[in-house]
Amino acid sequence: MSMKQEKLDELSDHMFQPANTDALENEQIAGESTGFWKDAWRRLKKNPGAITGLIIILIIVLMSIIGPGMNEYSYSQQDLSRAKLPAKVPVLENVDFLGLNGVDIRGTDQYEAKGVEEYFWFGTDGFGRDQWTRVWQGTRISLFIAAAAAFIDFVIGVAYGGISAYYGGRVDNILQRIIEVLIGIPNLILIILFILIFEPGIFSIILALSVTGWVGMSRIVRGQVLKLKTQEFVLASRTLGATSGRVIGKHLIPNVLGQIIITTMFTIPNAIFFEAFLSFIGLGIRPPEASLGSIINDGFKSLQIYPHLVLWPSIIISLIMIAFNLLGDGLRDAFDPKLRK
Amino acid sequence: MSNQEKLLEIKNLKQHFKVGKGTVKAVDGLTFDIYKGETFGLVGESGCGKSTTGRTIIRLYNATDGEVIFNGEDVHGKKSAKELKKFNRKMQMIFQDPYASLNPRMTVSDIIAEGIDIHGLASSKKARMDKVHELLETVGLNKEHANRYPHEFSGGQRQRIGIARALAVDPEFIIADEPISALDVSIQAQVVNLMKKLQREKGLTYLFIAHDLSMVKYISDRIGVMYRGEIVELAESEELYRNPLHPYTQSLLSAIPLPDPEYERSRKRKIYDPEKHLSENGEKRVLREVTEGHWIACTEEEFNKFNVTV
Amino acid sequence: MGRYIGGRVVSMVITFLIIASLTFFLMKLLPGTPFNNQEKLTDTQIVQLNEKYGLNDPVAVQYFSYMKNLFVGDLGVSFQQDGREVSTIIGERIGPSAYLGFQSIVLGTIVGLFLGIIAALRHNSFLDYGTMVIAVLGISIPNFVIAGLMQYWLGVKWELLPVAYWDGFAYTIMPTIAIASIVVATIARFMRTEMLEVLGQDYITTAKAKGLSSTAVVIRHTIRNASIPIITIMGPLVVALMTGTLVIEQIFVIPGLGEKFVNSIMTNDFPIIMGTTLFYSLLFIVVILLVDIMYGIIDPRIRLAGGKD
Amino acid sequence: GGGGSNNGGNNGGGEGNGDSASEQIMNLYATAEIPSMDTTQATDATSFNAMNQVFEGLYRLDENNEPTLGVAAEEPKEEEKDGETVYTFTIRDDAKWSDGSAVTAEDFIYAWHKALNPETISPYASMFGTAGIKNGNAIITEGDPLYGKVEELGAKAVDEKTLEVTVENQVPYFKSLLTFATFYPQPKAFAEEQGEEFALEADTMLYNGPFVFSEWNHGEGWNYKKNPEYWDAEVVNLEEITVKVVKDTATSVNLYETGKVDRATLDADFVDQFKDGEDFSTILEPTMFFLRLNQGENEALANKDIRKALFLAYDREGLVNVLLNNGSVAAKYFVPKDFVKGPDGADFREFAKDGFFADQGEAEAKEAWEAGLEALGTDSVDFEFLTTDTELSSTIAEYAKEQFESKLDGLTITINKQPWKQFLKLEDAGDFDISTGGWGPDYPDPMTFLYMFETDGAYNRMGYSSEKYDQLVSDAKKETDEAKRWEMMQEAEKVLMEEDIAIVPTYQRGLAIIQQPYVKNYYVHTFGADASYKWVKIEGK
Amino acid sequence: MEKILEVNDLHVSFDTFAGEVKAVRGVNFHLNKGETLAIVGESGSGKSVTSKAVMGLIPNPPGRIKQGEIKFGDRNLAQLPEKEMQKIRGSEISMIFQDPMTSLNPTMTIGKQIMEGLIKHQNMNKSEAKERAIELLKLVGIPNAEGRVTEYPHQFSGGMRQRVVIAIALACNPRVLIADEPTTALDVTIQAQILELLNDLQEKMGTSIIFITHDLGVVANIADRVAVMYAGKIVETGTVDEIFYNPQHPYTWGLLGSMPSLDSTDEELIAIPGSPPDLLDPPKGDAFAPRNPYAMQIDTEMEPPLFKVSDTHYAATWLLHEKAPKVEPPAAIKKRMQGMAPDEPIIGAKDGGKHV
């Protein structure tokens, strides 16, 4: 608490004139205006994990769009004379440890053995189809299924959970019991029924997903809405005479959106897996179309001999999962009001 | 005061909640009037039913029993959607928690304009914005704030936004449920000053709920003291502070610490023992007017005693 | 408490009956006969078989007679296995599934909790990402691929573990790991979130202010509280795993229920479908009830009587 | 026989633990559970195979797939009477059930009557008719005066050890048929005592074969033990056989590699890994795969040129050499090779060794296609390709789609993958354009294949109808002159394949096998049970 | 008087997404043996951060003590390793938190939560610790303490929970007790009880207390000395009488003026306009200047040093500089200063219901 008195003495008189107090009249707020989303985005940007996830997703989405067109092969074009070739990539073929030189795990150069001149970047499958094209084509379908699942989550899960919680009481009770029943019914039966009625393929898979796929989402939304609907801002809106529709649309949904997005991040991988399981039991996508799940499943049998058939789609499926999980976790942090301020 | 016009009459209001197997009698037989242009303070310990009273009055809850008569009309009677809407414009509420009472996903202008939108009070987008700007100025904020989000504001500013929202529909009566208890001391004054100013300018009537008695006394004309869902004492604020009759009121007053060390050194707290007090006499205590405008829940016997001493 | 459970049991019974009924009717929509190698049978024989098993009756009649038998505990006989009792079949299959499920849950939960805790304690650090990536890999590689890789490397190449079959503890290790990978990932993810939540609570600061060591704080104050929400997800998880997973059972040659169930649906073995479904939903409903009761035990704040949801 | 596309139990053979070379234990696996051990109920390969090890009929198949004496003590006496033949079998004195009781003629009659009894609903009841046993067909034909009258069957227990069988319609494969499970005896007294429980568990049945079930854990597997009561027990080397149900190919190969099973079937992917090893071999099975062309309902497929184009466009070599890679052979024929020999001792296939249109290929396919399209007056055709949800059928469908689409302009194929039961339902209802079919023999005769495509045949399912074909088949059924019959059947196949091009045959199935070299005398059969373990010996392990 | 704790030039910062939050920017104060020091200031002024720094509980990351020392006896707590700090926490310095509802672990019995510290610091065994826990509960006025040690927090009312929290803090007879807004979440009546309890305990045990609050009424009740914080700094410090009856800093004026004086209703409350400064980028000069109606040019340029008013009273405002113009404090403050102590009690209830 010592003071440097001498120095203070030197202060000139004009310094002690009243300052311009305009500032007092105007309320100020610190910092630039940031909306909720902007704020969340700002925090997300600072999260290296989430950004990595986002970038991976973007790259994969991009590849799923342009990947199949990057070489001259189509996803269905068979040529048994070049079946089951391992991956071979120009330039990288010279880097031995990458294993992109067309040599299989038993050390034979399959390209040489089969007299193939072309390069197949991810190798070929049992029909001699280009894996690169198929894998990205499969990624496209898997992502499509994922997007559809997310959509179902949005449409059914959000509405169901929202209605259940908003109306509460008996409605809630009944709706929740219905969920219990839905979970109790073996959905494989439903899937088979869908396949019978609508033919196998994406549509049936999506329908199958819509039977119970949204339950998790509805639970989350319900929990959130239960919490939110007693919040004071909702009460405020009601005292202003807001209708239920307005309360739901303007207040509840926007506030659960964060949670919804996060949940979607986890729904997406689940949907991709669900399709892979269907492939495993033979009820997946309609060949020769492929999904990542069905490609892995086809290649799985030859895991020990032709690991490349499983390797590439597995890497991509893993990347997708990791990316969505990282992004999901990042979003959770970014949307977490407790970490705000 | 009795010559004043009654704006709100509350008669034997009851609000019971079902919780699991039992019921919570949050409000259990309230009767009081609020006059036009006054501020009626409602104090009492946490959980005594203050918020419930406020919310029941504004119909956020449907009353279990009793009447709320606003401008001569029973608020809790059957109402058409249209009538309800009309009612919603006349009575508004300011909430306790400035953080929870503003939708974090809406801009300030949308929050304030919500009532305008619902009731179609603006003919055009421009009119709507003008009204919002005017309201912002009324509560001491400025235009630039319109497009910002609640989390960018301090507690006091948020509370003022809440007030602006309530004012947007030109209400006659505002229920303020602990509007300052979540705020910093230095900011409480902003809000209280604003409320006073608005009352003067617009002739508003307030129901001011709080547990901070010094602030309640400062702002209220009359004060009701609640205890366990009932009003135990009701008087003009000066009178109540000068001459608290009910032992609970006394204990409440004696517990307030004041920013005055001298006084604090000598303050003695009175302890209210409800078990003892309530079991003293089997008779149910009812509100009786001891002196003009000073009501107290008491037994016949106590009433006579009060009459003598006063 | 007693009354609460009583009430729950009544609603459980209703749910159970609805599930049973819906499954019954849906199942009847499945195409084809339930008989083994139906293409070998002549049309006359199929008619005869249908007659024998009452499959020619209107579905409603079949339904009521099924329900009637159900009440006396008669689940019927398998069409595929030539008249063996459904209850016997479920009985001999449930053991391995339950054992495996239990072991995976325990392992998965322990590892998952551990990873989740580490990740939360080192939030946003390299360790956090690393742990989460490991956890996520656990679910992102389909578990049949994990199983296949383990079988080849641990079983064939290094001969550390038996390749397949169900014959003692060593045989359970690989399938357990394959199944537990999902549990690990799920639990780790939830635990991380919950731990972060709990670590921000005031009582953690209180505990630290007592001078407890960080380990003591974590062990005594955070884990238990963070685990409470985990119990919710454990309910369905336990059921899903106890009842077996088709894929793993098939790869490791485990005579479990999951494989039987999927197979019964594919072959229209109606009594088995019904029997397993009923068994599953019963298990599901009971586990949910147990979870709710567990809640009350772990979290003293939740009193069953008041606690709905 | 059977719809070979859905299952096929395979067993492999022989190892023992420890250093003793003489430890006679063989470890195998099966790809499916045993659905039934009741000889009147079984329809599937796994059951038949297990029954072949633990039961025995009058004959059993030997190493060369020839019937050799089983429970029958000697070759039967044959007597011709009114165009019927009466065989009198004598049952071995030492033929015993595993509880020590004798196998009697009555046990045969009991089992046979049971199979024929409509109430039993035995899927193979028709075998009695196939074998030509008197009234065998009539008894199971609804509306026939003999319907249900099992005692009218031409089989009689003359005394405890004498069985008299009257055949109204002599077939050359009669004795071979008797090795089939449907003709096995059942222990009458014991079975009656067990009632509903009979043959449901290891201890609710009796055995008269080389082995008994020592354990049967449904779902997990079963173990055999040498049957000391077996009349020929001294020939039996193996003391024990373990069988587990393994459905995953990779797992079975891994089990083989770690010595847990002694024999495994490989699929294409694994062949490359093992094909140079000593323990590798392939077996050609008499099981045919083909595409059904729904000529009854589909206008385009009713056109022969179109069918021809499909027949020719399909490159079978790629399929068998690359995709199947397991010893399967490309087939342009319908009756398999290495299956049955004619009266002249030559293989049935000798007459059209490489099948039909052997020297024609893509160019002719295109030509036929154009012609077909022109006739139809269109330039594009859509086909729905119905298949099942198994891996293999999916592969075949994908291959076919690409083969056809890439070679035949204007053709679009949509694959419809369905669960097995639904597949059958759709196929039966004719709700498809092309579907995958498979067929294995029920008895060692070309007729087991040819009768399928009679008009209204239960397995026709594609609206194929040819008077000429029907005539040839029904004549052949009645013809008693072997050589003539043979000719008729060859002619019938030619009509089916060359004249009508009713189906598109794809391949004859092979099995790629790895088997430990120490497993000796593991005999594989071409019909009925897959294999016999009776003679297996572990040597040099 | 013996200084038991001394904080010198303490700086604490948090690294956040938005940048470095300079929460505490050079705090100096000391605590004497047996006294109660109240720290007041508005929300976000750094009161809690300061006290957490003393406890070594600044979460790291994102927080860190940038500089300064915290002298406790001959130890500098700012640099003590965590292990050493754990020995001090709860035994020599302990802390009570604001919200009794959340500062107890809901899944652990009250008894166990009290016993933890005892077992750790006093090497008691379980039964000893339990005995002591019961004793402590009795001390803080929990009836039927024996029965209630095995109950869970949710079975206690708010006031009782706060007593439990106090019992936990007092368990090992700490020399310093830091109470961070221990009564803010409570009802007035319960608040009064808790304050009485703390006064009582201090008398009995001679503990030194740092009492953090923004309620000036509470300060008047409990404090011996007061430190007023604003934007991470202490702007005025003095004895309780000096602060209440002779406040020097305009911010202190604002604080005192914003509480209604109970004897009159007519005058407007003195609201402090505006909102607190952004600690990410604290203003140059006096942080309070933008909200200060008495601000001078120099306030916007230079941080004021602490000017000495008396031996015990210091304030950091340029108004105390000799060159500064004399300013009139607001009316309410003037009244305080003139009266030094008001003659009359302000409200009637001062000594209970004497009017009745």
Ligand SMILES: Nc1ncnc2c1ncn2[C@@H]1O[C@H](COP(=O)(O)OP(=O)(O)OP(=O)(O)O)[C@@H](O)[C@H]1O
């Ligand atoms: N929706 C509700 N359901 C059940 N009980 C309720 C509900 N709302 C309030 N209560 C109960 O009613 C009682 C009165 O609550 P209320 O919120 O009105 O008290 P309060 O006086 O406003 O308290 P505080 O000062 O803490 O805000 C409490 O016991 C509370 O638990």
Ligand SMILES: Nc1ncnc2c1ncn2[C@@H]1O[C@H](COP(=O)(O)OP(=O)(O)OP(=O)(O)O)[C@@H](O)[C@H]1O
């Ligand atoms: N963990 C943290 N991360 C980032 N900033 C923090 C953190 N903890 C505190 N702060 C910042 O430090 C500043 C001082 O906070 P502190 O909690 O000390 O305020 P306070 O005076 O105790 O206020 P209150 O009266 O609201 O408790 C605030 O601006 C706050 O935002």
Ligand SMILES: [Mg+2]
């Ligand atoms: Mg309230």
Ligand SMILES: [Mg+2]
């Ligand atoms: Mg604080």
